[in-house]
Amino acid sequence: MNRARLLVFNSALPVLDYRVPEGMAIEYGSVVVAPLGPRQVLGVVWEAERLPGTEVPDAKLRPLLEVMPVPPLPAPLRRLIEWTADYYCAPLAAVARMALGSSAALRGGGTMTEYRLTGLEPKRLTPQRAAAMDALDGEQATIRELAERASVSEGVLRGMVGAGLLEPVIVDLDRPYPRARADFAQPELSEDQTAAADRFVAAVTKGGFAPFLLDGVTGSGKTECYFEAVAEALRLGQQVLVLLPEIALTENFLRRFEARFGVPPVLWHSSLKSTERRRAWRAIVRGEAQVVVGARSALFMPYARLGLIVVDEAHEVSFKQDDGVRYNARDVAVMRAKFEKAPVILASATPALESMQLAEAGVYEKIDLPARFGGATMPDIQIVDLRSEQPERGHWLAPRLVKELKARLERGEQSLLFLNRRGYAPLTLCRNCGHRFQCPNCTAWLVEHRLSRRLACHHCGFETPPPETCPECHTADCLVACGPGVERIADEVREILPEARIALVTSDTLNSPAKINEFVEAAENGMIDVIVGTQLVTKGYHFPELTLVGVVDADLGLEGGDLRAGERTYQQIAQVAGRAGRGEKPGEVLIQTRHPEAAVIEALASGDRDSFYAAEAEARRDAMAPPFGRWAAIIISSEDEAEAREAARTIGGSRPDLPDVLVLGPAAAPLSLLRGRYRYRLLINARRSAELQDVIRTWLDPLRFSHGVRVAVDIDPYSFV
Incomplete structure (x- = not known):
């Protein structure tokens, strides 16, 4: 190869051709x-055709x-990058950049200096050093990373190094990971689990693309089933990728994985230290990382020999x-499994409707686990109609739920109260003039967080302390918290059950x-009586003594303009209900609602x-909504409202006139101001027969906008705000 076509890791740059110097060995994917002018740029050698x-x-x-x-990006990964860029109307360079993960890892291994507390206790400490010592207990990282975690300046930490409070540690960047053992702890599986596991193992042994939908009720042991497929991949010397929807689920998964295979898996997510990311990436590309567990970004890593992909909680x-x-x-x-010619398992207790339809059509092989493992039974679900069973004035828990909470406490059992709303209250206003506290950067109310004494925006991260007086009328002691968040529910439980x-x-x-x-550990050891939480506790946890789940406001997820609201509400409540009765004791679920006649509430109550x-599928079919039709969104934003509005009108005015494509809008987005940018949206509803991506590219590519305008395309959108 004497010339090379380069995909440069900069979406603003075109494809560039270069000469390959004599003696330089390159191949596709290198x-x-x-050189680019006076600068140097990174790129990947790509097939010119x-x-x-x-x-x-x-x-x-x-x-x-x-x-x-480093090894070249493999051909299956290059095909995945091309497919992703084409399907999601994204710049090819932006997708390819995700495969690098850690640019620092490209230069090789070596060592790095990290720091940790020495354990010395000085007689006198400045407030900043004291705060840093509290925050960094058990931590080891670079000075910059430690400063971010402790919320202090790097100068404070360097002073602590000089004072002997922090000590340097030399870290080998390429130290090997301990090897997982396929047969470390063989589980006892039920008949249904064994049948499922055998099918997965056979697919891994055979190789080739094989998509599975593992549909098992909560507590049925889905993880143990696909662990057998992981074990078979390990025996064959293949790599495995397990995707989890949230970092918070990782710790619980690690415990289960280590108990089965003897060592933890290799982690990949955004919260890793730079040294951890470098080490993980290099182990992945060399094929030394046997099992990688991570968030969605782990999907684009350049695995050397990927033999199995698992997507856990695939509906998320x-x-x-x-x-x-x-x-x-x-x-x-x-799609990655298809390009890699490997099996892929989508595991869920509440699969997405799109996945169910693909299973019905025979595209996915559906594996069912209809019963809980070990004889545990599904919980009894009851509806609490808040119109007839009203909570006491100023409270949010109905009398029946309060009664059951008290009964569980007396029996030494655990309860879980679920409300998917962080903070103390979603809205704060002045009782004197009615002023509502709104984010200056977003069209959203500020949420009161009473524990940390702040008003916060959950969209852009803006925070401010609660004022002593109303900023509008200057009246003192006049602020009122409206509605409940989990902090307020926890306060109510403390009032009802002071000993809990x-x-x-x-x-x-x-x-x-x-x-x-x-x-x-506290929950498993019986040190907690009542858990009050958001969607963070709806999945992944197994507490045998938890026998009561109370859904504080089942109607919350049905509010707003989310076209998947019914399905998402069902999934969320069914998942949290599945935390109850996972041990020997039966579980009970109380769902508080003002709309017991809603289809989703009736389905939860009946278990049907x-x-x-x-x-839901019939309603989607009538509306030509996914999976029976196609959706795409076009989001226009600018720091100048008039500029955003004019760009939206330009796009709307040049919309295509096609029989199988319907364009709605433009209209101001429900969150019309987000992170300081004014936003407009268009929604495209197309038949399956439409070449949707080609239509969008033909429509938008000729248009030109002011420098401050951003136009984003969202294929298969899940957010409509």
């Missing part, structure tokens, strides 16, 4: 350094500078990325692996999931 560009004469080509000392909305490359990791995982030990479980309180472990899915 990561190289190339798959990447159209302007032909440049050989005499004008500049030479490549260097080939990075968090697998859909809502910025940058707006891909759905569940669907891309199936309560755990508040949200992303605010469980924001580190250490805190998650602490919570899990299939009828609910059938009705």
Whole structure:
């Protein structure tokens, strides 16, 4: 190869051709350094026939500078990058960049200096050093990473190094991971589990693309089933990828994995330290990382010999990325398995309607686990109609739920109260003039967090302390919290059950692996009586003494303009209901609602999931909604409202006139201001026969907008705000 076509890791740059110097060995997928003017850029050598560009004469080509000392990106990964960019209308370079993960890892291993507390206790400490010592207990990282975790300046930590409070530790960046053992702890499986596991093992042994939908009720032992497929892949020397929807689920999964295979898996997610990311990436590309467990970004890593993909909790909305490359990791995982010629298992107790339809059509092989493992029974679900069983004034828990909470406490059993709303109250207003506290950057109310004494926006992260007086009328002591969040529910439980030990479980309180472990151990050891939490506790946890689940507001998920609201509400409540009665004692679920006649509530009460899915599918079919039609969103934003509005009108005015494509809008987005940018949306509803991506590209590519305008395309959108 004497010339190379480069995909450069910059979406603003075109495809570039270079000369390959004599003696430089490259191949398709090689990561190289190339000159660009006075700068140097990273790129990947790509097949010229798959990447159209302007032909440049050989005499004008500049030479490549260097080939990075890492294996080339494999052909199946390059095909996945092309497919993802094409399907989601994303820049090819933006997708390819996700495969690098850690640019620092490209230069090789070596060592790095990290720091940790020495354990010395000085007689006097400044407030900043004291705060840092509290925050960094058990932590080891670079000075920059420690400063971020402790919320202090790097100068404070360097002073602590000089004072002997922090000590340097030399870290080998390429130290090997301990080897997982397929037969470390063989589980006892039920008859149904054995049948499922045998089918997965056979698919791994045979090789080739084989998509499975593992549909098992909560507590049926889905993880143990696909662990047998993982074990078979390990025996064959293949790599395994397990995708989890949230980092918070990782710690619980690690415990189960280590108990089965003797060592933890290799982790990949955004919260890893830079040294951990570098080490993991290099182990992945060399084929030394046997099992990788991670969030959706782990999907694009350059695995050397990927033999199995598992998507756990495959219905979860968090697998859909809502910025940058707006891909759905569940669907891309199936495509990666297809390109890699490997089995893929989508595991869920409440599969997405799209997955169910593909199983019915025979595209996915459906494996059922209809019963809980070990003789445990599904919980008894009852509806609490808040119109007739009203909570006491100023309270949010109905008398029947309060009675059951007290009964569980007397019996030494655990209870879980679920409300998917962080903080103390979703709205704060002035009782004197009615002023409502709104985020200055978003069209959203500020949420009161009483534990941390702050008003916060959950969309952009803006925070401010609650003022002493109303900023509008300047009246003192006039602020009123409206509506409940989990902090308020926890306060109500303390009032009702003053002797109860309560755990508040949200992303605010469980924001580190250490805190998650602490919570899990306390719950398993009976040190918690009542858990009050958000969707963070709806999945993945197994507490045998938890026998009561109370859903505080089942109607919350049905509010707003989410076209999948019914399905998502069913999934969320069914998942949290599945936390009850997982041991020997029977479980009970009380669902508080003001709409007991709603189809989703009736389905939950009757346990008739299939009828609910059938009705939901029929409604989707009538509306030509997914999976029977196609959706796409176009989101226009700018810091200038008039500029955003004009760009939206331009796009709307040039809409295609096609019989199988309906364009709705433009209209101001429900969150019309987000992170300081004004937003407009269009929604496209197309028949399955439409070449939707081609239609969008033909429509948008000729249009030109002001520099401050951003136009994003969201294929198969899950967010409509």
